Amino acid sequence: KQDSVVEDISAGCGVINFKVNRKLLVQEDVKFGLTSELFNTLKRGTTLVEYSSPNIAKKFHAGHLRSTIIGNFIANLKQSLGNNVIRMNYLGDWGMQFGLLGAGFGQFGCQEKLKQNPLQHLFEVYVQVNKEAEHNEDMKQAARDFFRQLEQHESEAVSLWQQFREITVDEYQHIYKRLGVHFDIYSGESFHQDQAQEVVQQLQSQGLLKTSEKGTGVVDLSPAGDMSSVCTVLRSDGTTLYITRDLAAAIDRKAKYHFDEMIYVTDKSQENHFHQLFHILLAMGHSWADRCKHVPFGLVRGMKTRSGEVVFLEDVLDEARARMLHNMSQSKTTKEMDNTEDTAEKVGISALIVQDFKGPLLSDYTFDWDRMLQAQGDTGVFLQYTHARLCRSVLLKITKLYLAGGVSIFALCDLYSYDEVLYQSAQDLQPKHLVNFLLKLCHLIASAHRELPVKGSSQVVAQVGRLILVDSLAFNIQLYTVPLCTKHKLI
Numbered sequence: 001k002q003d004s005v006v007e008d009i010s011a012g013c014g015v016i017n018f019k020v021n022r023k024l025l026v027q028e029d030v031k032f033g034l035t036s037e038l039f040n041t042l043k044r045g046t047t048l049v050e051y052s053s054p055n056i057a058k059k060f061h062a063g064h065l066r067s068t069i070i071g072n073f074i075a076n077l078k079q080s081l082g083n084n085v086i087r088m089n090y091l092g093d094w095g096m097q098f099g100l101l102g103a104g105f106g107q108f109g110c111q112e113k114l115k116q117n118p119l120q121h122l123f124e125v126y127v128q129v130n131k132e133a134e135h136n137e138d139m140k141q142a143a144r145d146f147f148r149q150l151e152q153h154e155s156e157a158v159s160l161w162q163q164f165r166e167i168t169v170d171e172y173q174h175i176y177k178r179l180g181v182h183f184d185i186y187s188g189e190s191f192h193q194d195q196a197q198e199v200v201q202q203l204q205s206q207g208l209l210k211t212s213e214k215g216t217g218v219v220d221l222s223p224a225g226d227m228s229s230v231c232t233v234l235r236s237d238g239t240t241l242y243i244t245r246d247l248a249a250a251i252d253r254k255a256k257y258h259f260d261e262m263i264y265v266t267d268k269s270q271e272n273h274f275h276q277l278f279h280i281l282l283a284m285g286h287s288w289a290d291r292c293k294h295v296p297f298g299l300v301r302g303m304k305t306r307s308g309e310v311v312f313l314e315d316v317l318d319e320a321r322a323r324m325l326h327n328m329s330q331s332k333t334t335k336e337m338d339n340t341e342d343t344a345e346k347v348g349i350s351a352l353i354v355q356d357f358k359g360p361l362l363s364d365y366t367f368d369w370d371r372m373l374q375a376q377g378d379t380g381v382f383l384q385y386t387h388a389r390l391c392r393s394v395l396l397k398i399t400k401l402y403l404a405g406g407v408s409i410f411a412l413c414d415l416y417s418y419d420e421v422l423y424q425s426a427q428d429l430q431p432k433h434l435v436n437f438l439l440k441l442c443h444l445i446a447s448a449h450r451e452l453p454v455k456g457s458s459q460v461v462a463q464v465g466r467l468i469l470v471d472s473l474a475f476n477i478q479l480y481t482v483p484l485c486t487k488h489k490l491i
């Protein structure tokens with residue numbers, strides 16, 4: 001029944017919603033929050049989050065940026081809820097393309113260029129060798145030979161491959177640092193080549209492996225068992241595939257890290273891949289596969305820089321910084337700063353993240369530099385600006401004063417819904433709840449600023465009270481953005 005505390009009750013889709021009268025709660029100075037028991041239900045022990053996972057020598061695509069920032073959000077969120085989090089990057093560092101790359105490097109590669117700009121150079125070699133292999137049988141044969149040497153662990157081939165891998169990881173680490181992202185483990189497909197063969201043997205001994213008409217090894221996924229839907233785990237030449245390595249990797253991770261849940265973050269084109277992966281793991285008797293989850297996201301259209309289509313992640317970050325610098329130099333309100341470049345970098349990256357996190361992850365969206373970098377409206381720039389205004393402009397000018405009991409000035413009742421927002425984000429792993437909450441908060445702050453100015457207010461009490469309000473808001477924004485990304489907690 002409705003009363004003064006429960007404002008509204010509604011039902012739909014099998015759930016009953018109670019809307020709490022927040023004004024009353026605030027007036028009564030009741031500390032409102034979800035119970036710790038409810039939050040405890042979100043604790044999962046050890047969570048392994050696998051994200052970013054770019055492919056060595058191949059083009060970076062917007063999907064890798066999305067995977068990097070979404071995975072980082074999920075890892076931060078899980079950690080702030082009290083889970084032990086393992087952050088893993090699973091590099092695409094194995095497969096026939098390394099045969100091509102290794103063979104091609106002999107012809108088109110240059111050690112000097114590799115050291116100067118590794119991602120760029122490996123990509124160039126990869127493009128050239130692919131072109132060459134289209135019409136040159138010898139090149140194709142050389143690639144096959146190189147890959148065989150790799151699979152047989154021949155030292156010369158392995159050391160070249162290792163060099164490619166190390167240089168790429170170093171380069172990526174530099175970019176991750178700019179994004180405020182880190183990994184506990186750099187794993188990769190190459191780690192599981194031998195184990196993948198063992199998985200095939202296990203499938204065989206469990207009677208799960210069948211041979212298709214084409215001579216490939218398959219697992220029958222059809223409910224009727226009539227091979228109407230199969231997953232290929234072994235090529236006819238006896239080599240393993242992406243999915244076989246993923247099966248091996250999942251089993252190995254469970255044994256090594258004893259995770260209670262595992263989360264994979266990739267674009268939605270891999271939904272079927274993960275569906276098959278979990279299905280096969282369950283069929284093999286790994287009941288923990290029920291606690292593995294794929295978080296899919298939509299495509300980003302039109303991610304371009306001034307020099308054309310995006311090939312590398314770093315180009316996007318540089319462009320965000322350059323555009324932000326330009327906007328700052330044009331803005332009449334920009335004050336002198338100690339480190340303009342650094343500010344432009346941070347604000348630019350926040351803008352990228354907020355644009356990406358505003359909607360449901362599964363939706364595709366169109367990348368739009370101008371909209372994303374607007375100082376007004378629902379952008380990361382606005383979020384950063386609001387915080388800087390609270391923290392720097394007002395607080396540093398007036399000495400900080402504290403007054404006990406000033407909490408009831410929290411007329412901004414929405415502050416009290418943070419727990420709900422966090423709970424929602426933790427349940428469906430969607431950052432939009434948190435981001436939209438923060439943006440709403442910033443709008444409220446902007447109106448509070450207009451109506452309750454700190455500077456120039458006549459009474460001392462009003463000044464003190466407003467100062468406390470401002471201080472707590474700054475503190476709250478800082479606290480609330482922690483799950484978004486670690487480094488860009490706001491300046």
Ligand code: ARG
Nearest residue numbers: 053054055090091092246266
């Ligand atoms: N390297 C892959 C790609 O770029 C993503 C890897 C996703 N993770 C996995 N365990 N399959 O498409």
